[in-house]
Amino acid sequence: MKEKNSETHGEIIPDSGPQGEDGVLVELRNAGKSYGNIRALHGVSLQVRPNQVTCVLGDNGAGKSTLIKIISGLHQHTEGEFLVDGAPVRFASPRDALDKGIATVYQDLATVPLMPVWRNFFLGSEMTKGPWPVRRLDIERMKKTADHELREMGIVLDDLEQPIGTLSGGQRQCVAIARAVYFGARVLILDEPTAALGVKQSGVVLKYIAAARDRGLGVIFITHNPHHAYMVGDHFSVLRLGTMELSASRAQVSLEELTNHMAGGAELAALKHELSQVSGVDVEGLPEKEDLTAPLAAGGPEGKA
Ligand SMILES: Nc1ncnc2c1ncn2[C@@H]1O[C@H](COP(=O)(O)OP(=O)(O)OP(=O)(O)O)[C@@H](O)[C@H]1O
Numbered sequence: 001m002k003e004k005n006s007e008t009h010g011e012i013i014p015d016s017g018p019q020g021e022d023g024v025l026v027e028l029r030n031a032g033k034s035y036g037n038i039r040a041l042h043g044v045s046l047q048v049r050p051n052q053v054t055c056v057l058g059d060n061g062a063g064k065s066t067l068i069k070i071i072s073g074l075h076q077h078t079e080g081e082f083l084v085d086g087a088p089v090r091f092a093s094p095r096d097a098l099d100k101g102i103a104t105v106y107q108d109l110a111t112v113p114l115m116p117v118w119r120n121f122f123l124g125s126e127m128t129k130g131p132w133p134v135r136r137l138d139i140e141r142m143k144k145t146a147d148h149e150l151r152e153m154g155i156v157l158d159d160l161e162q163p164i165g166t167l168s169g170g171q172r173q174c175v176a177i178a179r180a181v182y183f184g185a186r187v188l189i190l191d192e193p194t195a196a197l198g199v200k201q202s203g204v205v206l207k208y209i210a211a212a213r214d215r216g217l218g219v220i221f222i223t224h225n226p227h228h229a230y231m232v233g234d235h236f237s238v239l240r241l242g243t244m245e246l247s248a249s250r251a252q253v254s255l256e257e258l259t260n261h262m263a264g265g266a267e268l269a270a271l272k273h274e275l276s277q278v279s280g281v282d283v284e285g286l287p288e289k290e291d292l293t294a295p296l297a298a299g300g301p302e303g304k305a
Helices: 064-071 094-099 117-121 139-152 169-182 199-214 226-232 255-263 265-275 289-293
Strands: 026-035 038-048 052-058 079-084 102-105 187-191 218-223 235-240 243-249
Touching (some): 026 064, 038 052, 038 235, 052 199, 052 255, 102 169, 139 169, 169 187, 169 199, 199 218, 218 226, 226 255, 243 255
Parallel strands (some): 038 243, 052 235
Antiparallel strands (some): 026 038, 026 079
8 A cells, every 4th residue: 555656746735734524534526537448437426424324335347446546545536526534635645645544444454464463463664662773663662552552442353463364354344443543544335345254244344434524434335235235324326327316314315215226226127027927936035116216214223324
């Protein structure tokens, strides 16, 4: 995450200090991205606020990775605006995004499996002690701090000396979230953190997503899974073929409606019609076309699951 991307040479508008209007940390306004003549993202608007989980949902190829790459400084938008704290930005590298407090936890996590948990916690930002040229790693302080920070997030591990590769996928995600919080993230982007996990481990990760939110971060939770999104989400943005198909707050959309949008709405209803003509296929659970065209419930469920 720290290397310079030599393909982009954007300018960073100097830090504006306070957050944007309404405390918006990060905002896309009609933003888009083309790769040559392939338009991966178009007309996407999104706001990320502190103390909120903004879920970005979409099927394969919907544009989720492209959206993350713009916000995390790997790519630059080619249309619309990208603002941080209310000021337009154009990141030249992930380092620029980090400097603004935008941290990304990727699915592959970029850890060194054979190194201890505490060592991975500080990887690339090690604490040192002593004067130059005899400066050396401050192992004790790193262990203590990693232990403290993990506990603060409610993550209790038996032994921080164990190689991080021996932890479960869910535990590793949690360590990565705690690490980003410790290093001062204000915006945390989580790239499909529950995609490779079972039910129980997904639940654990969702708990720490909520913990990061409760510590005041603006969380962007990328997922395929509307059930996971609905457990922690405050706002839901569904991408389809590079455009935003739905943008709704929790009060405006039910889990069922979100699931229908994710499932491909009209395509599913058409599939239901085709499958109903095949014997031995139960289509009861699939939505009818009418279910999908109904307006969003204005007074949907409130509060958190
Ligand atoms: N570097 C690239 N060059 C050309 N086209 C690209 C590039 N990256 C993505 N695309 C195209 O942009 C569209 C959106 O891709 P993107 O990877 O953002 O989707 P996604 O929602 O993350 O999908 P997935 O869940 O499969 O990763 C796709 O049609 C993809 O083929």
